[in-house]
Amino acid sequence: xxxxxxxxxxxxxxxxxxxxxxxxxxxxxxxxxxxxxxxxxxxxxxxxxxxxxxxxxxxxxxxxxxxxxxxxxxxxxxxxxxxxxxxxxxxxxxxxxxxxxxxxxxxxxxxxxxxxxxxxxxxxxxxxxxxxxxxxxxxxxxxxxxxxxxxxxxxxxxxxxxxxxxxxxxxxxxxxxxxxxxxxxxxxxxxxxxxxxxxxxxxxxxxxxxxxxxxxxxxxxxxxxxxxxxxxxxxxxxxxxxxxxxxxxxxxxxxxxxxxxxxxxxxxxxxxxxxxxxxxxxxxxxxxxxxxxxxxxxxxxxxxxxxxxxxxxxxxxxxxxxxxxxxxxxxxxxxxxxxxxxxxxxxxxxxxxxxxxxxxxxxxxxxxxxxxxxxxxxxxxxxxxxxx
Amino acid sequence: xxxxxxxxxxxxxxxxxxxxxxxxxxxxxxxxxxxxxxxxxxxxxxxxxxxxxxxxxxxxxxxxxxxxxxxxxxxxxxxxxxxxxxxxxxxxxxxxxxxxxxxxxxxxxxxxxxxxxxxxxxxxxxxxxxxxxxxxxxxxxxxxxxxxxxxxxxxxxxxxxxxxxxxxxxxxxxxxxxxxxxxxxxxxxxxxxxxxxxxxxxxxxxxxxxxxxxxxxxxxxxxxxxxxxxxxxxxxxxxxxxxxxxxxxxxxxxxxxxxxxxxxxxxxxxxxxxxxxxxxxxxxxxxxxxxxxxxxxxxxxxxxxxxxxxxxxxxxxxxxxxxxxxxxxxxxxxxxxxxxxxxx
Numbered sequence: 001x002x003x004x005x006x007x008x009x010x011x012x013x014x015x016x017x018x019x020x021x022x023x024x025x026x027x028x029x030x031x032x033x034x035x036x037x038x039x040x041x042x043x044x045x046x047x048x049x050x051x052x053x054x055x056x057x058x059x060x061x062x063x064x065x066x067x068x069x070x071x072x073x074x075x076x077x078x079x080x081x082x083x084x085x086x087x088x089x090x091x092x093x094x095x096x097x098x099x100x101x102x103x104x105x106x107x108x109x110x111x112x113x114x115x116x117x118x119x120x121x122x123x124x125x126x127x128x129x130x131x132x133x134x135x136x137x138x139x140x141x142x143x144x145x146x147x148x149x150x151x152x153x154x155x156x157x158x159x160x161x162x163x164x165x166x167x168x169x170x171x172x173x174x175x176x177x178x179x180x181x182x183x184x185x186x187x188x189x190x191x192x193x194x195x196x197x198x199x200x201x202x203x204x205x206x207x208x209x210x211x212x213x214x215x216x217x218x219x220x221x222x223x224x225x226x227x228x229x230x231x232x233x234x235x236x237x238x239x240x241x242x243x244x245x246x247x248x249x250x251x252x253x254x255x256x257x258x259x260x261x262x263x264x265x266x267x268x269x270x271x272x273x274x275x276x277x278x279x280x281x282x283x284x285x286x287x288x289x290x291x292x293x294x295x296x297x298x299x300x301x302x303x304x305x306x307x308x309x310x311x312x313x314x315x316x317x318x319x320x321x322x323x324x325x326x327x328x329x330x331x332x333x334x335x336x337x338x339x340x341x342x343x344x345x346x347x348x349x350x351x352x353x354x355x356x357x358x359x360x361x362x363x364x365x366x367x368x369x370x371x372x373x374x375x376x377x378x379x380x381x382x383x384x385x386x387x388x
Numbered sequence: 389x390x391x392x393x394x395x396x397x398x399x400x401x402x403x404x405x406x407x408x409x410x411x412x413x414x415x416x417x418x419x420x421x422x423x424x425x426x427x428x429x430x431x432x433x434x435x436x437x438x439x440x441x442x443x444x445x446x447x448x449x450x451x452x453x454x455x456x457x458x459x460x461x462x463x464x465x466x467x468x469x470x471x472x473x474x475x476x477x478x479x480x481x482x483x484x485x486x487x488x489x490x491x492x493x494x495x496x497x498x499x500x501x502x503x504x505x506x507x508x509x510x511x512x513x514x515x516x517x518x519x520x521x522x523x524x525x526x527x528x529x530x531x532x533x534x535x536x537x538x539x540x541x542x543x544x545x546x547x548x549x550x551x552x553x554x555x556x557x558x559x560x561x562x563x564x565x566x567x568x569x570x571x572x573x574x575x576x577x578x579x580x581x582x583x584x585x586x587x588x589x590x591x592x593x594x595x596x597x598x599x600x601x602x603x604x605x606x607x608x609x610x611x612x613x614x615x616x617x618x619x620x621x622x623x624x625x626x627x628x629x630x631x632x633x634x635x636x637x638x639x640x641x642x643x644x645x646x647x648x649x650x651x652x653x654x655x656x657x658x659x660x661x662x663x664x665x666x667x668x669x670x671x672x673x674x675x676x677x678x679x680x681x682x683x684x685x686x687x688x689x690x691x692x693x694x695x696x697x698x699x700x701x702x703x704x705x706x707x708x709x710x711x712x713x714x715x716x717x718x719x720x721x722x723x724x725x726x727x728x729x730x731x732x
Contacts, residue, residue, distance in 0.1 A: 041690060089428070182534045
């Protein structure tokens with residue numbers, strides 16, 4: 001037994017220091033491997049299919065054109081189940097086992113917060129985390145140097161929506177229905193700032209993630225006399241909330257944070273959703289601009305079903321463009337630090353079909369403006385320019 | 389003669405186990421470049437073992453169901469994060485105080501256990517989990533609400549424990565201590581009282597066992613161990629949020645205990661090892677294999693495999709993996725005098 005121990009221990013010690021790495025992980029002469037963690041089987045599994053599909057649409061387009069400096073992009077997608085613990089494990093696997101070059105589109109605010117220490121430890125960039133939380137661009141947080149946010153934060157969106165609502169009419173009372181999680185927490189922060197700035201009081205009603213019954217919250221908003229209601233939900237929630245309110249004979253002006261911008265909200269809410277105003281941080285996927293046109297053309301060529309096309313699918317597509325631009329700017333001798341420098345050289349860059357993106361060493365927020373979209377006769381139409 | 393469940397243990401293999409645990413990181417580093425990932429999985433495994441051993445004391449030995457153990461874990465995690473980072477308590481003291489706080493909550497939950505049992509107790513503990521989540525969100529000033537809390541790395545006597553390698557030794561030292569302590573408990577008067585309550589409350593009471601005292605003690609000990617697991621989770625992950633401790637995690641823990649074999653400490657350990665490996669190593673491998681063959685989507689297989697394992701283990705192996713191991717061991721001990729029907 002003793003001998004066996006000594007043998008095992010000796011053999012193990014001999015192997016220490018055997019790691020030899022050449023060049024950055026995940027990069028060969030022909031390929032760049034990137035890692036993505038999506039919710040494939042949790043509460044947001046619908047998005048888990050749409051976002052990578054949109055991204056792959058653009059990566060395939062780039063790969064067919066020869067890739068980036070001859071290297072094709074390959075995206076590995078892991079299931080994080082929208083759970084920070086699972087996401088942490090998945091990211092650990094992508095970094096340590098799959099040896100990805102960089103991370104991209106990891107979904108969920110608390111999930112991304114959970115992986116910050118890993119980003120710093122591995123020195124690996126995370127481009128376009130799939131959350132609009134304002135905390136993503138907070139440069140005082142751990143690992144902030146490695147996170148490149150592409151969207152306007154929920155807190156900023158909430159503040160802009162409140163200001164917009166206040167300009168709509170006098171003597172109004174604003175209410176908020178928010179998802180009681182990290183997303184809602186960031187919206188609350190923005191609402192709190194707006195309350196202080198405009199000396200108002202917003203009535204706040206919360207709901208748990210996955211809820212499908214909102215009668216109590218709507219009743220409280222009626223009791224509070226709210227004339228304008230901001231919804232911080234995803235897709236299902238605004239539909240049910242507006243339909244519930246309509247059934248109860250309550251017709252305030254509904255406004256929504258960006259995840260409610262999906263065109264299916266307008267389709268499914270029907271008459272109850274007429275006039276619904278939501279925040280958008282990108283060009284509309286069905287608008288007549290260069291990137292949306294390219295998106296629809298590639299969708300058609302790839303045979304993407306029409307029901308998949310929309311805001312979330314387009315989000316995957318346009319954020320992939322930001323990553324590819326960063327890779328191009330990083331140059332042929334690709335390293336993680338060069339990708340960071342490449343992205344930090346973006347200044348008012350508008351090539352991704354979203355608003356202008358600017359990064360520098362002290363600012364990784366990317367975008368700070370939003371456009372408002374209103375449902376008009378069942379169709380989403382822009383009603384503002386870029387608001388800051 | 390076949391020895392019973394309470395036979396004196398052969399402890400010769402314990403030093404071998406300790407040696408093995410000590411050597412695993414070195415062996416992993418030698419075998420694979422991905423050793424950090426596997427060390428991380430082992431750390432999670434160690435933390436879960438601490439919790440499931442406690443859950444086994446409660447559910448397997450005392451017969452009290454808990455569907456809220458993730459909440460005890462959350463209490464330990466948040467208590468330690470607040471005590472260390474906001475109050476300034478040294479981590480080594482928090483390692484004692486935070487589990488006791490979780491144990492105290494366990495003690496409180498022990499009260500309803502005096503009046504309700506079975507499914508109703510399960511629902512009560514599940515409700516407790518929801519209450520704790522609301523409390524964490526409401527105590528925003530300390531917990532940052534749903535936004536989550538950044539937690540510092542553990543520091544013991546001036547030495548900061550950082551990285552998977554150092555965490556491994558912290559986690560597994562405590563896990564081994566917990567396993568040994570739990571074995572001692574179940575062989576003591578307390579353990580015998582727990583089992584008597586599980587087998588028949590009336591008989592236990594008639595034998596002079598104070599039901600209230602021992603049920604609450606069982607919840608208290610189980611809460612302490614879950615709190616300890618939470619403390620380690622917080623300081624090794626460096627970030628906690630309410631999403632880390634959802635109700636599904638409690639069910640996950642129950643599955644570990646049942647698959648390993650409830651009412652056997654080693655069963656909880658084996659069940660945890662099996663489920664963690666299955667979840668992180670085998671299911672992903674099977675998924676990638678099936679993805680090539682039948683184009684199955686990632687994530688869809690996991691719940692199917694877990695459901696199937698629960699289903700099969702309850703029907704064909706109710707004594708769990710540890711029970712299976714005991715059967716095999718006895719079979720070979722008696723070989724060739726081993727009529728098959730005695731072991732089926």
